[in-house]
Amino acid sequence: MSTSSTNAACRALRFSVFIALLFLFHNTLHGQNETDVSRHALGYSLGFARIKEENLLPKVHSGVLHALNYEFQVQGNLSHSVIVQLAYGTVSTDITRDEGAFNARLLVSYSPQFVVRRAGGMTYCMGPMIAYSSSLAEYQTWDEAHAYWGTALSLGMSNVMSLDIGSARDLTFRLDCSLLGITSRPDRFRLYANERWTFSNLVKIMNSGFQYGFTEGVFQLATTARYRTPLFSSKSLTLSCSFSYSRLNVDGGKPLREIVTSLEIGLWL
Amino acid sequence: MRTREYVTGLAAAVCMMFAACMEDEPFKRPYEGLAPRQLADDWVVSTPEHEHVNRQKLEQVFQIAYREDRFRLLRSVTIVRNGKLVAESYAQDTDDIYRIQNVKSVTKTFTSILTGIALHEKILDSLNQPLSSIFPEYFDAHPDKKGITLRHALTMRTGLYYNDEEHAYKFRFSNNVIDYILASPLNGPPGVRFFYSDDNPTLVSYAIQRKYGRPMADFANEVLFKPLGITDWIWESHNDNISFGGSNMYLKPRDMAKVGQMLLQNGVWKGRRIVDSAWIAEATRLQVPEYGYGYYFWVLEALGVYQASGHGGQSIIVVPSKELVVVVTAWPYMTDTGWLRDNFEGTLLKDVIAACE
Numbered sequence: 001m002s003t004s005s006t007n008a009a010c011r012a013l014r015f016s017v018f019i020a021l022l023f024l025f026h027n028t029l030h031g032q033n034e035t036d037v038s039r040h041a042l043g044y045s046l047g048f049a050r051i052k053e054e055n056l057l058p059k060v061h062s063g064v065l066h067a068l069n070y071e072f073q074v075q076g077n078l079s080h081s082v083i084v085q086l087a088y089g090t091v092s093t094d095i096t097r098d099e100g101a102f103n104a105r106l107l108v109s110y111s112p113q114f115v116v117r118r119a120g121g122m123t124y125c126m127g128p129m130i131a132y133s134s135s136l137a138e139y140q141t142w143d144e145a146h147a148y149w150g151t152a153l154s155l156g157m158s159n160v161m162s163l164d165i166g167s168a169r170d171l172t173f174r175l176d177c178s179l180l181g182i183t184s185r186p187d188r189f190r191l192y193a194n195e196r197w198t199f200s201n202l203v204k205i206m207n208s209g210f211q212y213g214f215t216e217g218v219f220q221l222a223t224t225a226r227y228r229t230p231l232f233s234s235k236s237l238t239l240s241c242s243f244s245y246s247r248l249n250v251d252g253g254k255p256l257r258e259i260v261t262s263l264e265i266g267l268w269l
Numbered sequence: 270m271r272t273r274e275y276v277t278g279l280a281a282a283v284c285m286m287f288a289a290c291m292e293d294e295p296f297k298r299p300y301e302g303l304a305p306r307q308l309a310d311d312w313v314v315s316t317p318e319h320e321h322v323n324r325q326k327l328e329q330v331f332q333i334a335y336r337e338d339r340f341r342l343l344r345s346v347t348i349v350r351n352g353k354l355v356a357e358s359y360a361q362d363t364d365d366i367y368r369i370q371n372v373k374s375v376t377k378t379f380t381s382i383l384t385g386i387a388l389h390e391k392i393l394d395s396l397n398q399p400l401s402s403i404f405p406e407y408f409d410a411h412p413d414k415k416g417i418t419l420r421h422a423l424t425m426r427t428g429l430y431y432n433d434e435e436h437a438y439k440f441r442f443s444n445n446v447i448d449y450i451l452a453s454p455l456n457g458p459p460g461v462r463f464f465y466s467d468d469n470p471t472l473v474s475y476a477i478q479r480k481y482g483r484p485m486a487d488f489a490n491e492v493l494f495k496p497l498g499i500t501d502w503i504w505e506s507h508n509d510n511i512s513f514g515g516s517n518m519y520l521k522p523r524d525m526a527k528v529g530q531m532l533l534q535n536g537v538w539k540g541r542r543i544v545d546s547a548w549i550a551e552a553t554r555l556q557v558p559e560y561g562y563g564y565y566f567w568v569l570e571a572l573g574v575y576q577a578s579g580h581g582g583q584s585i586i587v588v589p590s591k592e593l594v595v596v597v598t599a600w601p602y603m604t605d606t607g608w609l610r611d612n613f614e615g616t617l618l619k620d621v622i623a624a625c626e
Contacts, residue, residue: 050291057600058294093293095338143602191503193371193517194441257291 037076043069043238043266051091051103053148054254055188056139061101063091065260079113079125081158087260091137101139108132109176111158121164129158129176133220133246134206135258147186147195149206150248150256154181154218169229178220182210185250211250220246228268236268296342297360300335303327305347305357306366311498311539312523315353317624322348322355326624330617331358340613342581342600344370345522349530349594350625354523369501369519371601373579376504376518379493379528380470381423381565383477383485385548386492392480396420403476404447411451417459419476422469423564424556428455431466440467446507447475463557470514470565471507478511485512496543497531499524516579522596528577529585529594553587569614572622576614586618591625 047065052058067087074080085107092100109131117124134151156178163171184207195201211217222244231237242262249255305314317324327348334340335358344365348356359365387393400422401408401415408415417427430453443449450468474485481488486504489512494502502524505517531537532553536544552564553575561568566575577585582599597613 052291058296060291060293095341141604142600144604145602189368189370191369191519193505193513194438196442197438259291 038072038074040269041069041071041073041238041266042269043071043240043264045069045087045240045242045262045264047087047089047242047260047262049089049091049103050259051135051137052255052257053137053139054256055186056142056148059093059095061091061093061103061137061139063089063100063103065089065103065105065262067262067264069264069266071266077115079115079127079160081109081111081113081160083107083109092141100141101137103135103137105135106133109158111176113158113160121166123162124160125162126157126159129156129178130154131156131176131178131220135246135256136202136206145194146190147197147202147205148256149184149186150246150258151184151206151210152178152181152218152220152246152248153210154178154220156180156220167230169227172224172226172228174222174224174226176220176222178218180212180214181218182212183217183248183250184208184210185248185253185256188253209250213250217249218247220244231267238264238266238268240264240266297335298362300332300358303331303346303348303356303358305354308366308523310523311527312349313353315351315355317350317355320350320353320355321626322350323624323626326620327356330620330624331356334613334617335360340599342603344598344600345596347522347526347596348621349526349596351592352530352534354526357522365598366523367521369503369521370598371516371579372518372520372525372577372583372598373516373581373601374467375520375525375577375579375583375585376513377470377515377565378577378585379489379518380473380485380514381552381563382493382528382532382544382548383489384419384423384473384564385544385552387477387480387488389545389548390492393419393476396423400472400476403479407447407451410448413455414451414459417472419473421459422472422476423552424562425463425465425469425560426460426557427464427469427472428457428459428462429453429464429466429468430456431464431468433467437467440471440507442508444508446471446509446511463560463562465560467513467515471511472514474512474514484510485514493528493543496541497524497527497538499527522598525583525585525598526594526596529587529596532575532585533587533589533592533594572618574618574622578614582613584614586614588622588625591622593622593625595621 045067047067049063049065051061065087066089067085070084072082087105089103090100091103109129111127111129113125113127115125132153137148159175161173165171224240224242226238226240228236228238244260246258247255307314317327334343334346343360345359396419398419400417421427456462456464477485477488484506501521503519504512506512531543532549535546536542536549553566554563555568556563567578568575573590574586574588581601581603582597583601584597586595
């Protein structure tokens, strides 16, 4: 795909995402019933990450990630879910010396979900999803000078199945999958010696050079199993187990693959 | 319950599937021989046998470099004998033959070569010329450094303090790099103490720029790259458009070999004089014996070798007695400097030299 057509595709995707967001938030604000319930949730998760930055080296870095999660839900016939996650950790290979590498990541996703099936204590919802994810790493042992990142603005599907297991407790299984979007990755062979490690420059480079792609450019999958039990008043305690896989790539580069498995403890407010 | 079990089982299967597709892979490709490729460039391809190099010994060197972990980030080895390519291999990606890469401190040697050309062409007056006579305005605020000469800079004996870890980043992005360099404290009087740094060659770069009227990279293009037929190169500059003197030039391995061969031929390439032979002799002679250093050349007297050497394992090695040039490149940004000097130069180079009959 030529650069100009890629840019045009990116602009078209951004525009369509913007229109979709306007439409969906309009519905959120004006289309809800009085019986709809909105909730906020905060959580902390401890995860184990495996990262393979093939632009740098063919080895897997692994390590512990700490994450703070926020979720906002509106539940009704048309439900809405907004998830924000900030994570940080250090990863290393078995041959890494020094302190390894740091990895920081941000995920923001929004999904409106329609009830597809409701039977007994089971509710199955699905709907489109838009997600912005960005992962930044500095592999100090292997590259003392450059930043490595994978940023994606993607579209996909979200599926949620809830099982009422009695006594106001429930189990929820969620499967999110992104299949197309725009991706920003560093050049495989960078013809500059040093990154400028300022916040503004990092934000700029991590959101530049987007390329449009289907599954070969963006493939992200996340599953979560969550147990919720009442705590006090209207508050609930949640325990979750999550798994996510991400593969991002652009033309002329090699992919960034990431797998994160995590356990979360959360509080529904 | 059946649904729950089904979902849990499916999730576990998905987890295992994706975990399985992310395994460690080897750093290097399998070794596939050392025969150079025939390209439409200036190189004549030959064989070890024709150039009296013991193929078996040479193969052993390549196999060790491919096999052993200490050479894990090796990218290329190129061997030239009698002016002909006899062996070449690209350990990570065969397309690296077409790619330029950062040669790190090999750049310093290029700064030395360009200094020699600038002296020969009377752009610079002499090595004893104080830098303060070339760009005096910078020394008004640093009068204690007025005694620094070109020779001091070329032998890393300006006395200016330099610490790569705390210095390199600010140095890279300084908007007034000469003032930044000269603001460093002195470790002692100029001309006494060897202190390897990127600062010193950048002072030389600016001296050439001031006298030539354009950045040193432009000078290099005119007097070195064009005559050698080197068209694909990058030489990075500081924010104030002063070419780095000590690092961050990008070249292809075969073009690095051209420079090595030109040095081996005492400054002549295809019948044309590029560098004064007297300068090559002086620059590759021990100027700082205690550190084995010439004018931005490392001199390995015991092996009869001089070389340009850069962080991560970049080298242009010249062995005049054997009519031999060896170029090695590796991933240039690794923190671990274990590669440098102690590995290829310290061990396998001896075997390559021994293979030359």
